[in-house]
Amino acid sequence: MFSADLLANAVVSGLLLGGFYAAVAIGLAIVFGQLDIVNIAHPAFVIVGSYTAYILNSRFGLDPVLVGVLAAPLFFIVGVAIYRIYYAAFERTGQESLSGLAFFFGLMFIIEVTLILVYGVDYRLVSAGYSAQTLAFGFVDLPGRMLVPFVVAMTLTAAVWLYLSRTFMGRAIQAVAQDRGALQLMGADPVRIKQWAFGLGIATAAIAGALLIIIGPVEPSVGRQYIGRVFAIVVLGGMGSIQGMLIAALLLGVTENLVSTFYGPSWAPAVAFGVLLATLAVRPAGLFGR
Amino acid sequence: MRRICIALFAAAFAGAAAAADPIKIGFSMALTGGLAGAGKGALIAMEIWRDDVNKKGGLLGRQVEFVYYDDATQPAKVPPIYTKLINVDKVDLVVSSYGTNEIVPAMPIVMRNKMVFPALFGLAANEEFKYDRYFQIMPAGPYPKTDWSKGFFELAQQQKPRPQTIAIVAADAEFALNAAAGARENAKKMGFKIVYDKTYPPATTDFTPIVRAIQATNPDIVYVGSYPPDSTGMVKAANEVGLKVKMFGGGMVGLQFAAIQKNLGPLLNNVVNYDFWVPEPTLDFPGVKEFLAKYQEAAKGKGVDPLGHYLPPFAYAYMQVLGQAVAATKSLDQAKIADYFRKNTHDTVVGKVKFGRNGEWATSRVLMVQFRDLQPDNLEQFAGPGKRVVLYPKAWKSGDIVFPYKQ
Numbered sequence: 001m002f003s004a005d006l007l008a009n010a011v012v013s014g015l016l017l018g019g020f021y022a023a024v025a026i027g028l029a030i031v032f033g034q035l036d037i038v039n040i041a042h043p044a045f046v047i048v049g050s051y052t053a054y055i056l057n058s059r060f061g062l063d064p065v066l067v068g069v070l071a072a073p074l075f076f077i078v079g080v081a082i083y084r085i086y087y088a089a090f091e092r093t094g095q096e097s098l099s100g101l102a103f104f105f106g107l108m109f110i111i112e113v114t115l116i117l118v119y120g121v122d123y124r125l126v127s128a129g130y131s132a133q134t135l136a137f138g139f140v141d142l143p144g145r146m147l148v149p150f151v152v153a154m155t156l157t158a159a160v161w162l163y164l165s166r167t168f169m170g171r172a173i174q175a176v177a178q179d180r181g182a183l184q185l186m187g188a189d190p191v192r193i194k195q196w197a198f199g200l201g202i203a204t205a206a207i208a209g210a211l212l213i214i215i216g217p218v219e220p221s222v223g224r225q226y227i228g229r230v231f232a233i234v235v236l237g238g239m240g241s242i243q244g245m246l247i248a249a250l251l252l253g254v255t256e257n258l259v260s261t262f263y264g265p266s267w268a269p270a271v272a273f274g275v276l277l278a279t280l281a282v283r284p285a286g287l288f289g290r
Numbered sequence: 291m292r293r294i295c296i297a298l299f300a301a302a303f304a305g306a307a308a309a310a311d312p313i314k315i316g317f318s319m320a321l322t323g324g325l326a327g328a329g330k331g332a333l334i335a336m337e338i339w340r341d342d343v344n345k346k347g348g349l350l351g352r353q354v355e356f357v358y359y360d361d362a363t364q365p366a367k368v369p370p371i372y373t374k375l376i377n378v379d380k381v382d383l384v385v386s387s388y389g390t391n392e393i394v395p396a397m398p399i400v401m402r403n404k405m406v407f408p409a410l411f412g413l414a415a416n417e418e419f420k421y422d423r424y425f426q427i428m429p430a431g432p433y434p435k436t437d438w439s440k441g442f443f444e445l446a447q448q449q450k451p452r453p454q455t456i457a458i459v460a461a462d463a464e465f466a467l468n469a470a471a472g473a474r475e476n477a478k479k480m481g482f483k484i485v486y487d488k489t490y491p492p493a494t495t496d497f498t499p500i501v502r503a504i505q506a507t508n509p510d511i512v513y514v515g516s517y518p519p520d521s522t523g524m525v526k527a528a529n530e531v532g533l534k535v536k537m538f539g540g541g542m543v544g545l546q547f548a549a550i551q552k553n554l555g556p557l558l559n560n561v562v563n564y565d566f567w568v569p570e571p572t573l574d575f576p577g578v579k580e581f582l583a584k585y586q587e588a589a590k591g592k593g594v595d596p597l598g599h600y601l602p603p604f605a606y607a608y609m610q611v612l613g614q615a616v617a618a619t620k621s622l623d624q625a626k627i628a629d630y631f632r633k634n635t636h637d638t639v640v641g642k643v644k645f646g647r648n649g650e651w652a653t654s655r656v657l658m659v660q661f662r663d664l665q666p667d668n669l670e671q672f673a674g675p676g677k678r679v680v681l682y683p684k685a686w687k688s689g690d691i692v693f694p695y696k697q
Contacts, residue, residue: 120593121326125553225493265490
């Protein structure tokens with residue numbers, strides 16, 4: 001069954017899929033990778049992003065990606081507020097490890113149940129002109145449904161990387177991840193920086209959610225299926241490394257689609273996570289971990 | 291003497307209270323989690339039945355009351371719910387939750403208590419238990435595994451030139467695996483050569499590599515056993531990749547739901563898939579339109595399927611049969627009710643229902659319908675006839691197949 005066009009399409013579609021994974025994982029790369037906050041509710045925020053895109057798309061015909069970008073500042077504010085609660089209740093008292101995890105687990109359920117109560121449990125989808133288009137380059141197909149999320153995800157990743165590496169606040173976020181005590185000695189407030197970073201992480205969920213609903217139908221609990229994958233991507237990339245996260249996401253996408261095409265889709269997650277384990281065995285700190 | 295009078299009075303009072311007590315029907319239902327969309331729709335239909343019955347004076351002169359708990363689409367939650375319903379809530383009757391995965395875990399408890407168990411949409415759920423008081427309202431037929439896809443293969447067999455090769459792809463989950471196993475059996479029995487036979491994990495996001503791998507094996511027909519998000523992904527991927535086969539579809543769950551139908555629109559054209567009821571003139575059973583009008587009114591703003599063609603009429607019907615059995619036997623005796631279920635043909639909003647082997651429908655009525663002439667972004671088109679043409683079985687046929695699916 002092996003052929004060049006199957007191989008090329010598997011690699012290209014894997015890259016497109018990996019790009020989408022990166023959009024979902026990037027918020028967690030900041031929050032979990034850099035701040036060490038186990039925000040297990042991150043995929044639930046992604047679903048809130050999907051619902052926001054759905055509501056504005058179905059009511060006003062707005063493009064889902066545009067909705068994601070417009071909603072991001074609002075998500076940022078919500079993220080800041082959640083971090084304040086988390087800090088006051090757990091981090092300040094040093095209970096963040098177990099109680100904090102329970103907090104985010106609870107938050108995930110609250111988000112899911114709220115979505116169910118307000119919008120019901122039916123599958124939600126959006127309509128966007130490009131999602132039905134497919135570009136063809138020779139024998140390689142680029143479906144708009146996957147291509148647009150990929151382009152947006154790459155832009156988002158580049159923007160976050162530039163922000164973290166080139167701006168004062170971005171460097172401060174990296175500093176708080178490395179040595180909180182030293183940052184305090186420099187006169188900076190680590191809590192303020194962390195709340196900003198947490199807000200940024202949640203803001204990316206607005207865009208990731210919009211991308212998710214372009215790809216396929218969404219219902220309130222669908223975020224759960226991404227929890228394992230996105231945490232694995234962040235760990236594989238090397239905690240806190242945006243480049244590492246991107247490479248890991250693309251690697252996971254390509255591995256999944258190659259296995260799916262040539263061996264059988266049921267093996268795809270097993271092999272992809274096998275790659276994760278093998279990488280961690282060789283490089284325990286992940287691909288780009290220090 | 292005074293004590294005896296008080297005791298007699300108390301006993302008489304208790305007796306009167308018991309006579310006025312409602313008949314309690316207990317069940318678990320998926321009101322949250324993955325199957326909640328269907329579960330909530332089923333509950334609306336069941337409540338319409340309860341209200342209809344209570345308006346007419348109830349059953350055996352007693353009002354009907356529901357006792358139900360959310361199983362959150364988690365099979366592990368089902369056994370304690372039925373234990374509580376039977377032992378603590380002391381319900382008079384039980385019915386099942388929605389779906390195979392939620393029905394099977396309840397079976398041992400219901401069987402231990404020898405209760406009648408009308409069940410809502412489980413595929414071959416009684417195949418291993420062989421419980422003689424289990425009755426399945428889904429018209430999968432006496433041999434559910436094979437009856438489910440029989441129509442798809444019989445249709446393929448009738449086409450000229452006759453398709454020779456088949457690809458089978460299914461989700462790694464109970465229903466889809468059963469559907470695929472049945473399809474495999476039918477394919478072999480009817481002489482189709484299987485050129486692709488794989489399963490995929492339920493958390494798959496991108497279906498294009500699967501469809502490309504199928505296309506590479508060049509099958510004549512493709513049978514898919516999938517759940518709603520995957521069905522959407524499969525149909526979109528088939529259009530994106532430009533899958534060229536003669537028949538595509540079969541066992542895709544979700545293509546019966548209004549929201550998904552509306553979103554996919556013309557991408558569904560010529561897909562042949564299973565269904566149980568569609569608004570075609572051949573399936574216009576007494577009471578079904580009135581029921582759907584009530585359902586569509588009640589469903590507004592509840593985030594459930596707005597048209598309710600797939601599950602709700604059957605959720606109403608399984609309660610109808612139970613109600614008819616209680617009324618006819620004038621009893622809550624489980625043996626008598628089960629006997630009534632077995633021996634009679636029941637008039638329901640989904641037509642005449644007769645139970646046979648293992649409590650399944652005596653004759654399968656798994657429809658094969660073909661999507662036709664669909665316009666984009668138009669929900670109303672699905673409310674009337676002509677858009678989901680019944681091809682199989684012959685008795686309910688409303689049109690001829692458009693063949694091939696895509697050239």
